[in-house]
Amino acid sequence: MLATGSRPVLPRLDGLDDADRLPPGVGFLRDLDDARAVTAALAAQQRIVVLGGGILGIEAALAAAEEGGRVTLVHSGRSPMERLLGEGARVLAAALTRAGITVVAGTSTGIRLTDGRFSALALEGGARVEGGALVLACGVRPRTELADGCDLATADGILVDHDLRALGTGGVWAIGDCAEVCCGVSTCAACTGGTAPPGLIGPGWQQADQLGLAFAAELAGLPVAAAGPPERRDAVLVLKARGVDAVTAGETDADPWTVAPGLAVAVWADPGHGRYAKMVTRDGVLTGLVCVGMPRTGAELVLLFERRSELPADRSSLLSLDSAEGVLAALPPGPDATLCRCAGVTRGTVQESVAGGCSSVPEVSAGTRAGTGCGGCHDDIRSVIEHHFAVAVAS
Ligand SMILES: Cc1cc2nc3c(=O)[nH]c(=O)nc-3n(C[C@H](O)[C@H](O)[C@H](O)COP(=O)(O)OP(=O)(O)OC[C@H]3O[C@@H](n4cnc5c(N)ncnc54)[C@H](O)[C@@H]3O)c2cc1C
Structure with a gap:
């Protein structure tokens, strides 16, 4: 059985020709050694240049900025994650800038070394982005x-x-x-x-x-039934970062003005307050979403998307979840809601494991597999544990 995974894409840049022999100061972000190299650059107060405006590049840039680092994110196209977020990507770019990241749109052409170490990324047109470490986040290939x-x-x-x-x-x-x-x-x-x-x-x-x-x-000598066609499940992509929220799933490029049977597209943009939402429905059922800067609306839309639910006729009612009143009105997700998307574990399963005695994230993970993938649900697991004990203490 082959499970050889994927490898990071080496971008075509002057000065980079061998992924296994990157110049000092240049690296991918794949394993702990790569993360340690970034940590060392941060400790040396070097500017981190992240090349690639996909989800991994953005998460790396935000994590480095959160550690107090000086960070430049270089991406092609108008805004990071533009293909997935559409106009919402412009709202995300503004949020990245607010987080202290310098966001640069441009086509990179090569790297520059000083004393054998990375010192700058060269862009088309002659511009340079200076820094002490370059993180390559340009996608993966099987x-x-x-x-x-x-x-x-x-x-x-x-x-x-x-x-x-x-x-x-x-x-x-x-x-x-x-x-x-x-x-x-x-x-x-x-x-x-x-x-x-x-x-x-x-x-x-x-x-x-x-x-x-x-x-x-x-x-065991039992008959093996042939598997049916794989279920087509659109991935839900969630940006995992503190204070910057973006989520997208399904068909997101539908135009609001397109007239097609059953298709309806609702868009709400409030760039001044860092908020953007897009909902694509077919016969009322949510088939695509983009949500930036609205965590509660985003979580509700993901729930509706995964359940293939119909949206309320008044789409704007969903937007109010992120208002002060909406926070109070928002219903907590039920036990059937997926809590860990990587392992496909529901909130109910996590609640049962906590009720059965698991009182920490590692214990819940060991018992249910929830939280053993990307780790994006650790806060949710923690809140289930806290809620369980708060109720136990109160009663
Ligand atoms: C920094 C980072 C963040 C990520 N974040 C997320 C996330 O938030 N959510 C998410 O869903 N996914 C995320 N991913 C992707 C996720 O890690 C991968 O989808 C997953 O690891 C793929 O598993 P795999 O077993 O197919 O391949 P891998 O985990 O890549 O394992 C493949 C293994 O095969 C070995 N191998 C390859 N060729 C050979 C050979 N010829 N001989 C011997 N061994 C070989 C490799 O060395 C490797 O150990 C992230 C990945 C990275 C790098």
């Missing part, structure tokens, strides 16, 4: 070289069918960031359109479960 060497079929990733078996093989499987589920049957709706691996931990874990069950059945 690692397929092992599969290529074995003559397995690859596209973006290693091509596998619904059973996660490499196409045209008997006993080779692939899962995780390296695997691209695309069965090759032209009439398969689940395998048309974008099938590149999403680069998120949740789908890989689901595939590991699926394959584990299939292997166990085979070892």
Whole structure:
């Protein structure tokens, strides 16, 4: 079974030609050593230059700024995360600036070294962004070289069918960031359109479960049912940072003025107060969302999106969740709401584990797997624990 993951993309820049031999001061952000290098640069009060305005680059820039670092985020296009957030990206860019990050739009062309160390990023047109450390956050690409060497079929990733078996093989499987589920049957709706691996931990874990069950059945001599087409679940992308909120999911590029049967797009923008929301519905059901600077509205929309719920006819009622009155009016999510998206664990499961004696995030994680992925739900787990004990003390 292949689970070779993905590797960071090395951008085409003068002075960078080998991902395994980056000049001093230049690095990716993949593992603890990479994080330690950034920490050392922060301790030396060097300016951190982050190249790449995707979610990882933005999270890295915000984390470095939160540590008191001087940070420049360089991105292509008009605003960071523009492809995913549309106009909401401009609101996010303003929030990044408020967080103390210098946001620079431009096409980078090369790096400059001083005494063999990174000292500046060169941009098209001759501008330079000076700094002591360069963090490359330009996306990831599935690692397929092992599969290529074995003559397995690859596209973006290693091509596998619904059973996660490499196409045209008997006993080779692939899962995780390296695997691209695309069965090759032209009439398969689940395998048309974008099938590149999403680069998120949740789908890989689901595939590991699926394959584990299939292997166990085979070892036990039980019949192994063929898996159906993979369920198309749009990823919910949440920016994990303190004080800057952005979330997006589903189809987000629909135009509010497009007239199409069943389609309705509502947009609300308040750049002056750092807020933006977009809701795309088909026959009333939420199929896409963007929410910046409105954490409660964003959380509610994600809930409705995951439940494939219909939105209220008056979309503006959702916006008030982030008003002072709305905070009081907002209903807490029920037990069926997903609390940990990486492991697919509901709030109810976490509540049960706390009621059963788990009183810390690591204990809940050990018992339920919630919080063992990206860690973005740790605060939610903590609040379930606190709520449980507050109720216990009060009663
Ligand atoms: C900084 C960072 C933040 C992230 N944040 C999030 C997040 O918030 N939410 C989220 O869902 N996802 C996040 N991800 C992505 C998530 O980590 C990946 O989707 C997940 O790790 C993929 O798991 P995997 O097992 O497929 O691959 P990996 O975890 O990449 O593991 C692949 C392993 O295979 C090894 N390998 C590769 N080739 C060979 C070979 N030829 N021989 C031997 N070993 C080999 C590699 O060394 C590696 O150990 C983040 C990733 C990074 C780097």
